[in-house]
Amino acid sequence: MRGPRLARSAMVALITMLAVLLPITPASAHSVAGAGSTNFRTVLHPSALPPGVRLSVVENGSRLELRNTSPSDVIVQGYTGEPYLRVGPSGVHENRQSAATYLNADRYGRTEVPAGVDARKAPVWRKVSGEPVARWHDHRIHWMSGSLPPAVVSAPDSFHRIAAWTVVLEQGGLRTAVEGELQWVPGPSPWPYAAVGVLLFAGTVAAARRRSPLRLLAVAALALAVLDVWHSALISATVAGTSGDKLNTFVTGNWGQLPCWAALVTGGLLLLRGRSDGIWWAATAGPVVASLSGLADIGVLWRSSAPFAGPDWLDRAQVLLISALGFGLLVALPLLLRRELHAHRTSEEADDAPAT
Numbered sequence: 001m002r003g004p005r006l007a008r009s010a011m012v013a014l015i016t017m018l019a020v021l022l023p024i025t026p027a028s029a030h031s032v033a034g035a036g037s038t039n040f041r042t043v044l045h046p047s048a049l050p051p052g053v054r055l056s057v058v059e060n061g062s063r064l065e066l067r068n069t070s071p072s073d074v075i076v077q078g079y080t081g082e083p084y085l086r087v088g089p090s091g092v093h094e095n096r097q098s099a100a101t102y103l104n105a106d107r108y109g110r111t112e113v114p115a116g117v118d119a120r121k122a123p124v125w126r127k128v129s130g131e132p133v134a135r136w137h138d139h140r141i142h143w144m145s146g147s148l149p150p151a152v153v154s155a156p157d158s159f160h161r162i163a164a165w166t167v168v169l170e171q172g173g174l175r176t177a178v179e180g181e182l183q184w185v186p187g188p189s190p191w192p193y194a195a196v197g198v199l200l201f202a203g204t205v206a207a208a209r210r211r212s213p214l215r216l217l218a219v220a221a222l223a224l225a226v227l228d229v230w231h232s233a234l235i236s237a238t239v240a241g242t243s244g245d246k247l248n249t250f251v252t253g254n255w256g257q258l259p260c261w262a263a264l265v266t267g268g269l270l271l272l273r274g275r276s277d278g279i280w281w282a283a284t285a286g287p288v289v290a291s292l293s294g295l296a297d298i299g300v301l302w303r304s305s306a307p308f309a310g311p312d313w314l315d316r317a318q319v320l321l322i323s324a325l326g327f328g329l330l331v332a333l334p335l336l337l338r339r340e341l342h343a344h345r346t347s348e349e350a351d352d353a354p355a356t
Contacts, residue, residue, distance in 0.1 A: 035062035035107070035142075037299040037306035039187055040162070042141045044180040050074075050171050055178055057141065058240035060307040062107060064138045064167065065240050076134070077168040079103075082119035085134050092129040097121045104136045108144060135240055140165040143182060152184050160184040190302040197320045204328025208335040214278075217332060218271035221282035224325040225264035228257065228289050231297075231318040237309035257292055260285040276336060283333035290326025294319055 042061035049055065052070030057063075066087050068074045073088030078100035086093040094101045098119055103109045143149070143162065151160045162182040169176045207216035236250035251258075263285035270278025297319045300306045308315040 035060045035307055037297065037303040039184055039304050040143050041183045041185045041305055042180065043183060044178070047176065047178045049169070049176060049178070050174070053169070053171065055167070055169070057180070058135065059238060060305055061142050062137065062307075063135045063240065064141060065133065065135045066169070067133045069132060070171070072172055075170040077170065078119065079140075080119050081168070083123045085136070086125060087132055087134045089132060091127055091131060092134045093125040093127050096124040096126055098123075100136075104138060107137050109137075109139050138167060140167065141180065141182065149184070157186050159186065185304040187303040188301075193301045193316055193320060197324050200320060200324030201328045201331075204325055205331045205335070207328075208332035213332075213336060214271045214274055214276060217279060217282065217329070217336070218268045220325050220329060220332075221264045221268035221271065221278075221286070224282075224286060224289060224322060224329070225261045225268070227318055227322050227325070228293050229261060231293055231315075231322060232257070234309045234315075234318075235307055238307040257289060260289045260292075264289070279329075279333055279336050283329045286326040286329035288326075290323045290330075294323030294326060298323070 038060070040061060042057045044055070044057050047055075050070060052068060053074055054067045056065050056067075058065045066074065066076060066085070068087045071089060073086050073090075075083050076085040076087065078084035078095075078098040080099075082098050082100075083095050084098045084100040084104075085095070097117055099113045099117055102111045102113045102117070105111045147153075148156070149160070149162050151162070160183065162184055164179065164181045166180075167178045169178060204220055207213050207220060210216060232254045233250060236246050236253060239246050239249045263281045267278040267281030267283075267285070270281065272278075297306070297315075300308070300312070300315050300319055305312075306315055
């Protein structure tokens, strides 16, 4: 690789990644409806619901979903027993006189309840959806405090039943109390996973020290792109709703990573063609992806659940591989650069050597 090509590739790759990094905020971390990896688990007990009515926990305990395909409305009671939601053939309506309408708009109940809202007054219904499906952050079903429960603080490695919860549904004068509980389920030890991650990282770095490293580094860059797209897609797949909702979450939640994926593919293809300047693309995008999808999701290694449409072992394996490959490509950059510069100097010295 000639010096001018090296400089041009470095400049383009660095400017591209700076443009990607500047708008990225901590909100880019992978979560669904405000829920990421956790040891809290929301369990819904079996209940005899009316025909056509189904209540379920969705998005890793972040929300409840009520689906009513029966011919009559179902009323969901709010926190003081007032009518909160009306779900039925005409869609979903929320009661503007229920405090739950405002509190449940946010995962942590930070929305202020307007003055004058009074659950004792007659309901004021507002239509919010034409589909007979409602999803809401019910604060009875998940842990709201920023600190852990005392029992968990005392014994974090033990199973705990944190609280029982009840949501009341009403249809045609018949009330059904749906019950469940919030649990603390300890996750696995992270150390075996950490050891595997170190080995994967070392293997990526070792690839740069081989006599012919370009093809191996190309495989690492392309594999990282595929893994991160796959990982992000499986997270987005846990969003409750239509395929369009899932796709929208995938695009908006990974907007900052789209150029990184393109840069990894560009770098991988250049490396496959034997062009060492491809490492600049791979080594600049790699740590960005490793930070956004590896470090941001690293809690899955020691927590018992996460928003992920697949088995826990696959989630942990992807996070490990993404982290190891991404940061490994970064370390591979100076190793490969040193080799190329040494080869360049050797070539120049040979050209300048007097003929014999």
